[in-house]
Amino acid sequence: MAQLSDLVNLDLTDSTTKIIAEYIWIGGSGMDIRSKARTLAGPVDDPKKLPKWNYDGSSTGQAPGEDSEVILYPQAIFKDPFRRGNNILVMCDAYTPAGEPIPTNKRCAAAKIFSNPKVEKEVPWYGIEQEYTLLQKDVNWPLGWPQGGFPGPQGPYYCGIGADKAFGRDIVDAHYKACLYAGINISGINGEVMPGQWEFQVGPAVGISAGDELWVARYILERITEIAGVVVSFDPKPIPGDWNGAGAHCNYSTKSMREEGGYEVIKKAIEKMGLRHKEHIVAYGDGNERRLTGRHETADINTFIWGVANRGASIRVGRDTEKEGKGYFEDRRPASNMDPYVVTSMIAETTILWNKS
Amino acid sequence: MIFIMHTNRLLHYKWDTHLLHSLLSSLQHKPMALLNDLINLNLTDSTNKIIAEYIWIGGSGMDLRSKARTLPGPVSDPKKLPKWNYDGSSTGQAPGEDSEVILYPQAIFKDPFRGGNNILVICDAYTPAGEPIPTNKRHAAAKIFSHPEVEKEVPWYGIEQEYTLLQKDINWPLGWPQGGFPGPQGPYYCGIGADKAFGRDIVDAHYKACLYAGINISGINGEVMPGQWEFQVGPSVGISAGDEIWAARYILERITEIAGVVVSFDPKPIPGDWNGAGAHTNYSTKSMREEGGYEIIKKAIEKLGLRHSEHIAAYGEGNERRLTGRHETANINTFKWGVANRGASIRVGRDTEKEGKGYFEDRRPASNMDPYVVTSMIAETTILL
Numbered sequence: 217m218a219q220l221s222d223l224v225n226l227d228l229t230d231s232t233t234k235i236i237a238e239y240i241w242i243g244g245s246g247m248d249i250r251s252k253a254r255t256l257a258g259p260v261d262d263p264k265k266l267p268k269w270n271y272d273g274s275s276t277g278q279a280p281g282e283d284s285e286v287i288l289y290p291q292a293i294f295k296d297p298f299r300r301g302n303n304i305l306v307m308c309d310a311y312t313p314a315g316e317p318i319p320t321n322k323r324c325a326a327a328k329i330f331s332n333p334k335v336e337k338e339v340p341w342y343g344i345e346q347e348y349t350l351l352q353k354d355v356n357w358p359l360g361w362p363q364g365g366f367p368g369p370q371g372p373y374y375c376g377i378g379a380d381k382a383f384g385r386d387i388v389d390a391h392y393k394a395c396l397y398a399g400i401n402i403s404g405i406n407g408e409v410m411p412g413q414w415e416f417q418v419g420p421a422v423g424i425s426a427g428d429e430l431w432v433a434r435y436i437l438e439r440i441t442e443i444a445g446v447v448v449s450f451d452p453k454p455i456p457g458d459w460n461g462a463g464a465h466c467n468y469s470t471k472s473m474r475e476e477g478g479y480e481v482i483k484k485a486i487e488k489m490g491l492r493h494k495e496h497i498v499a500y501g502d503g504n505e506r507r508l509t510g511r512h513e514t515a516d517i518n519t520f521i522w523g524v525a526n527r528g529a530s531i532r533v534g535r536d537t538e539k540e541g542k543g544y545f546e547d548r549r550p551a552s553n554m555d556p557y558v559v560t561s562m563i564a565e566t567t568i569l570w571n572k573s
Numbered sequence: 574m575i576f577i578m579h580t581n582r583l584l585h586y587k588w589d590t591h592l593l594h595s596l597l598s599s600l601q602h603k604p605m606a607l608l609n610d611l612i613n614l615n616l617t618d619s620t621n622k623i624i625a626e627y628i629w630i631g632g633s634g635m636d637l638r639s640k641a642r643t644l645p646g647p648v649s650d651p652k653k654l655p656k657w658n659y660d661g662s663s664t665g666q667a668p669g670e671d672s673e674v675i676l677y678p679q680a681i682f683k684d685p686f687r688g689g690n691n692i693l694v695i696c697d698a699y700t701p702a703g704e705p706i707p708t709n710k711r712h713a714a715a716k717i718f719s720h721p722e723v724e725k726e727v728p729w730y731g732i733e734q735e736y737t738l739l740q741k742d743i744n745w746p747l748g749w750p751q752g753g754f755p756g757p758q759g760p761y762y763c764g765i766g767a768d769k770a771f772g773r774d775i776v777d778a779h780y781k782a783c784l785y786a787g788i789n790i791s792g793i794n795g796e797v798m799p800g801q802w803e804f805q806v807g808p809s810v811g812i813s814a815g816d817e818i819w820a821a822r823y824i825l826e827r828i829t830e831i832a833g834v835v836v837s838f839d840p841k842p843i844p845g846d847w848n849g850a851g852a853h854t855n856y857s858t859k860s861m862r863e864e865g866g867y868e869i870i871k872k873a874i875e876k877l878g879l880r881h882s883e884h885i886a887a888y889g890e891g892n893e894r895r896l897t898g899r900h901e902t903a904n905i906n907t908f909k910w911g912v913a914n915r916g917a918s919i920r921v922g923r924d925t926e927k928e929g930k931g932y933f934e935d936r937r938p939a940s941n942m943d944p945y946v947v948t949s950m951i952a953e954t955t956i957l958l
Contacts, residue, residue, distance in 0.1 A: 379829055526672075
């Protein structure tokens with residue numbers, strides 16, 4: 217008896233040159249990811265060669281019913297780890313038929329910032345640490361937690377192993393390989409302090425690609441949890457009380473910071489970030505006030521502090537950077553549900569283009 | 574039910590409710606295969622990159638921790654691996670305001686879970702200033718093993734690691750009835766059958782995984798207490814004995830994680846007429862292995878006897894619950910040795926006695942001993958002191 221998986225895993229390269237392209241976009245909430253697939257005549261590796269497409273924006277809260285077409289512009293291609301062969305995932309952003317980015321399209325403005333000559337010259341690198349929580353389906357209680365109760369307190373779970381400490385590793389490991397296969401620059405994974413919480417890192421990625429890669433990594437993660445029958449949450453404080461929240465720490469450097477004398481450039485950049493603390497916080501994810509309390513390895517949301525190797529700071533500088541006099545810094549403020557297009561471009565804008573006046 | 578816990582790929586057996594629901598609602602719907610396809614992806618066709626899982630020992634001295642990073646290509650020499658760091662404030666090894674602990678890669682093994690060119694890396698931990706942190710026992714052991722007099726003697730170790738498998742959540746031994754006990758010890762040692770051997774799939778998976786990884790695993794057997802098993806690692810020279818035992822323990826706990834079972838290294842998991850769990854350490858030096866070695870062995874055992882209290886203090890916590898003088902142990906306060914005597918602190922095999930050379934077995938270490946501490950201490954006492 218043929219299994220469903222035999223069909224899902226059919227290798228079509230022997231029967232046809234056609235490929236399947238899964239077009240991915242961000243929906244009306246700014247966090248819901250949507251996708252649909254189409255057949256193309258043959259393999260494509262350049263997003264500029266992919267046709268524009270459209271979708272029903274009235275079904276995603278992004279257009280009125282009587283004028284519902286939203287246009288998808290392909291921006292980045294990745295190999296499809298689910299369909300494999302020559303099939304692809306396509307990260308898109310959304311425009312009106314007239315060619316204007318729709319309000320939830322944050323990529324367009326970010327791309328403008330990244331193509332500013334001053335920013336391009338600095339070749340901004342990003343390493344994003346995406347934390348997330350796995351929840352049991354239907355009850356929405358963290359994976360591995362007893363129903364109606366709590367596991368033992370935090371301590372054993374950070375990078376832990378064992379059936380009583382690590383919940384959902386198969387999802388995490390499948391995601392790691394799937395992202396590497398797809399061509400995403402995934403640099404590592406680890407189990408987090410709260411049981412059922414995990415982290416993966418993407419980077420270093422240059423400019424706009426940081427956002428593209430993170431969104432596609434999130435897409436692949438939610439497709440994998442779908443297969444596993446588990447729900448993924450990007451809420452920044454899924455469980456109130458003495459349980460860590462989930463963040464998306466953003467590591468950042470420019471050419472000047474990576475070269476001799478870079479530590480001074482870093483300190484000046486951090487100073488500017490401090491002067492725009494409120495503006496950044498507003499853009500760093502909804503619900504972050506439940507997470508940035510000053511406890512659980514965070515700095516209070518109303519406070520801006522930075523320090524070397526200080527995990528209770530808003531911005532942390534690694535010991536290596538201090539010692540070598542150049543390197544990068546880590547903005548620990550963004551929540552797990554931040555939009556990487558917004559955060560990465562804002563950090564570049566503040567540190568490279570903005571001046572206090 | 575053991576049956577549910579030990580079938581094929583272990584994905585959803587932790588989430589029993591979902592599994593039953595799936596089975597009931599659609600016999601044809603098998604999404605698990607797709608997750609396996611991804612976990613088992615062979616990346617060597619798509620990229621040169623490899624995944625390195627860095628492993629270290631946490632703040633309790635027994636909790637293993639690990640996290641993974643991507644490297645640009647295959648690596649076989651630990652000296653060529655980059656140092657890394659972790660958040661020591663989350664493992665009880667550093668304060669929050671100065672939390673970076675540095676990982677120095679020390680030994681590489683092939684990763685049996687990820688396959689391909691992916692690797693496991695045994696590390697030890699240092700402060701940013703380069704000092705070993707207090708829980709880093711490898712550093713001092715490596716010093717002892719690189720002492721010229723010790724190096725000259727090429728110390729060999731064969732460690733017999735015992736452990737107990739427990740049912741998750743209730744922490745009662747695997748195969749034991751809930752709220753009750755199995756029949757008394759007797760049928761289980763090296764036994765077979767569904768009523769005598771509990772968890773063999775874990776043990777066999779571990780055996781092959783360790784061989785694949787490049788660990789010198791020399792054997793396995795079912796133990797006297799039901800649900801208890803043993804594997805042996807060796808012969809290993811010097812510091813590698815500790816590296817290999819820790820890597821084997823790591824692989825074991827990753828496998829029990831997959832199986833939804835808990836592994837315990839407690840030296841006396843069940844009080845009463847049930848065997849404890851030890852980590853007997855077999856030992857020899859070049860002199861012991863050569864002609865006239867038996868005299869060297871007797872002198873070495875004498876030195877160990879004079880430092881009995883010091884060794885016992887370093888041989889694992891809770892050992893007093895295990896070393897009672899019953900259940901094939903010698904009392905913790907007594908030091909005695911004998912040929913073929915399983916009730917002794919140190920046992921010499923009949924072969925060694927007959928051939929006048931060989932090795933001896935220190936039966937005192939508990940299953941939760943730190944092999945870096947035990948192996949280096951035996952070398953120090955018998956060679957340097």
